[in-house]
Amino acid sequence: MRQIKILVLIFFLALQFGCSNQPEKSTNKHKTHEQLMTELFPKPKVAIKTVGILLYDGYTTLDAMGPYQVLSEMMGVKVFFVGRTKGLISNMNGVKTLCDTSISEVKNLDILVIPGGLRETYQATKDSLLLNWIKSIDSTTKYTTSVCTGAWILGATGLLKNKEATTHWFGKQILAEQFGATIKNSRYVVSGKYWTSAGVTAGMDMSLALLNEIRGEKYTKTAMLDLEYDPKPIYNAGSEQNTEKEIVEMMRSMYQGGMESVLHPKK
């Protein structure tokens, strides 16, 4: 559904211009709309104006689009994609999204989100231009976050060193051994302003928790209702702990096979 911030703007405009067609609802008959809005939407606890979601060729679609959708629920906040380069950026399968803005143009952000992927994400951990940009942006952020193996990139800057963090289950060993993070097994991990999530879909849970920290419970529930986020997974599965060992090990083998050429490139 269209996002709350636009709807709220419409709603506010309707109130402003006295042209609302909505009668007071019976459930709220003792409250005016203004009282209701004030109650549901208290002032943000942290002032957020900009959320930049990094896109680079090979990123995993939902790592970026999940947080994009959730964080776009914040009214009055500019949520936008920041391309490693300007122009069309390809997801892992070559689907292209247009980035009007590249890292060279963005000098500060309130929230940075770094999505993951596989080989291209690991390769990005050697991209000094990108890592320097992240470090520079981090000096301006209120929250620096990663989704899935995006933590590898964040870790490669040194910013997760000796901090509790998480990543996709397959990526934990690399995050700990190569980037010095202290792995915590959790859907998302909060280490001060550094928020990291487990794989792909965990980015949405992390983003909702971030929304909750910034805007509180009622606002978060409003966003969840807009997104009808009351998940009903077909199986109790999806994590290393609740999935059959043979599936976990086969997947691990597949990831390792996919990573071999970047972890141990032929000289």
Added chain:
Amino acid sequence: MRQIKILVLIFFLALQFGCSNQPEKSTNKHKTHEQLMTELFPKPKVAIKTVGILLYDGYTTLDAMGPYQVLSEMMGVKVFFVGRTKGLISNMNGVKTLCDTSISEVKNLDILVIPGGLRETYQATKDSLLLNWIKSIDSTTKYTTSVCTGAWILGATGLLKNKEATTHWFGKQILAEQFGATIKNSRYVVSGKYWTSAGVTAGMDMSLALLNEIRGEKYTKTAMLDLEYDPKPIYNAGSEQNTEKEIVEMMRSMYQGGMESVLHPKK
């Protein structure tokens, strides 16, 4: 994480060329990789080659990107975006995705996915060129599906008439009254080959259920593990039933305010 189909290809190639660096895992020591692969990935119950996800200006990002990510887990299947027009298609906030293919070029699909939105989605229910394309494609599909208010568009073709269906909680009244569907309150509803989901994030649950129907339990759990889909919402909320009434009613007012100009356009 990079999608299974690519990894499986790599894995198969590694097996094929005898260059796998992975020793047999101890947990699978009595099974060869081939036996494991055959067991985990039995032949599809339904032959699927193409999945087309409709994009039109104003669509809700996650309505499209959730099913895209999940259905892309199917090996050997082409999952692609079909634009209402060719070229750049804007989501609700103006973020542009490049569609190499438009509806005029696509004559058949095994699975069609129709994402939702708000005003632009309702306007699409009057777009006869689009509705005729959907009816024509539907005559070729094995599954015709919608996410969120995408059901309005599907309903406008007449294909949901007197069938059980669902949509975003706000959209149910319109789906029933204007398009003759029989509303069923469920995360997703299966009416033969017509699958419809509740709002936004429900598209992922529906897509996993579809994957389960096509590829079975183990394949589905493999996909869930790849996407680490073991959701942990911050609140038990997200549906009309488990959210405070004042939040539900305020949201309903906002949607109605947003829809007013398209539901009752000034003459």
